[in-house]
Amino acid sequence: MTFSGGRLNREQEAAVKHAGGHALVLAGAGTGKTKTIIHRIAHLIENGVDPRRILLLTFTRRAAREMTDRLRKMVGKSADNIISGTFHHYCLMTMRRMQKDFNIAGATVIDRDDQEQLMRLARARYVEKKEVFPKAGPLTDLYSYARNTNQSRQGYLKKFTEYDEKTIGRIIKVFEDYDRRKKACNYLDFDDILFRFARVLHSSPAIRAKLRRRYDHILVDEMQDTNPLQWLILDGLRDPAKLFCVGDDAQSIYAFRGADFRNVHSFTERCPNSTVLKLQENYRSTQEILDLANWLLAESPLKYNKKLRASRGKGIRPRLIEFEDDLSEAEWIANDLLERHENGAAWKEHMVISRTGFGARAVEAELIARRIPYVFIGGVSFLQSAHVKDLLCLVRCAMSHHDLIAWMRYLTLWPKVGDVTADRMIAGMQPGKSIRDALELLRKHPDLKNESLERIVQGPEIILENMDNPAEAITRASAFLEPLLSSMYERWDKRRQDFNLLARLAERHRSLQGFLETYTLDPVNITQVEKREDEDVVALITAHSAKGTESPVCYLIRVEPGMYPHVRSLGDSDSEEEERRVLYVAMTRAKNELIVTRSLSRSDYTTFYGITDSGSTGTPYFLEGLEKNLVRMELPETGTIDDDDSDIIIPHR
DNA sequence: AAGCTCTGCTTTTTT
């Protein structure tokens, strides 16, 4: 990202060579944060620190991989010896290697979808069908948030929700039921991964001592997005290991997930003898781009005390372009991309940033129609599509007979098996000690007498035969499921190709468990699998996923009332303020050119749900009162837009 | 007990 070649400036060098206690590095957008982390690790290794005693915690696996790739170029293969990954990844890996200490043998990691599924079951027990009561989705959010911020359910619900006492009592009942179900199935949800690790770390001095002895240096990226649970983990692992935490409070955009920027603000109180270092010089963007970003922050009632200065100096003023609707917006962007490409620019020099995955749809359709190569980053991954889940659930069945959700899904794929029959079969397996016992019990189950169901047991057996060969297991399982699935789904021919893709992903793994867990924690997007990373493609990306990236030309699309701040955040000033930071993050991705687009007149997004009229009356909007000289206002060249007969339809293909 | 059909609700961001 930020060029890692080139010399370090004085601030960066001070951070890289910092010796002594813990350090917090406040690094504004584009100030060479990644570069500084990499150089620091290289510096440590060159000064004799054993790479295996360096722990690097990042926010996404993508970031971890990118950093180790760049580090490898500097220090060679020893880069691969540092321990790097997300908090979740690191904690899970460590707990797996110390199974006995953490008591997680045989546990299945479940993703957000499964978690919601389980919550739905728990909810059904306490809530009448038509009753007005929070749905499983929101309940899961509440449950997760309370855990990530390490507070009691009761306290959290009372303080931060509007529910009355009675409702809160019932919500907690549902949560407790969820807990029981989770335990019965031996599941670990995302939060458990952090929670269990943190709990053992703080309740078992012996294990804590053992872990603390392992590291000399712990580096943390995106510190502003860590949550209280993650802080407890860092706190438990530090000393003698030195923390080196890098962050920027103006880029904190994950509060909805429990992130707490006190982890940045209270750092020095929590870590006595620590040093705060600053990186202030922006190397990424031109001053015009930063002026706009600075203006946005200055408009905030909060005091960020941030003013980015461009070491590169002057450049092109950001453009603000207005459209009739999102279709002409998308069309214009595609045209502009094509034009730039014809003039010799590479596709990969362009990034299209959207507030929501959904909001990028029109542009995506247009890119496909115009055959512009792109990757979509963020949004729904292909691992979440129904048929892929079917296959993965079959794999999971072979790993544990307690995996209720997987078994339920697998069994009900079969004709004449609904939830009732499936329940009965699953109950029949529970006395089994091992998965093989359980399969034996299932084979004898009365419901399998039916001739068409004999083959049910074969599915998991195929997987069991190929435990050490994930790719083969996937291939065989696909063939096994095909007759069932092909009749269930439309456009089966298209879907089945995803199975080949899945097998290719599996080739990279030696154990099925590792394969499953890797992609549960960090699902891969289909376009990311298909394309090589260094391929020449336009990046279509959500603002959240864009954090930590940069691009010479950035299109910021749909910067409209209802989007920034997003309608869902309205009414809560903290959330609204977070939206400002989302926009700030998006703006500061641009190196040379920032092109802001919007369609104010007929924003179907705002009219769509609830917002009374399409005029922006009353809806707060961050670009309201934008100083004219900060951007170049434009209308797209007319032409096709006004032709009545052009009646543009986006060609789907 | 399964499976189909209709209705109503939703669409933020992600480990």
Add this chain to the structure above:
DNA sequence: AGCAGAGCTT
């Protein structure tokens, strides 16, 4: 407009 859940039919 597309999906999940409720209710109805087989």
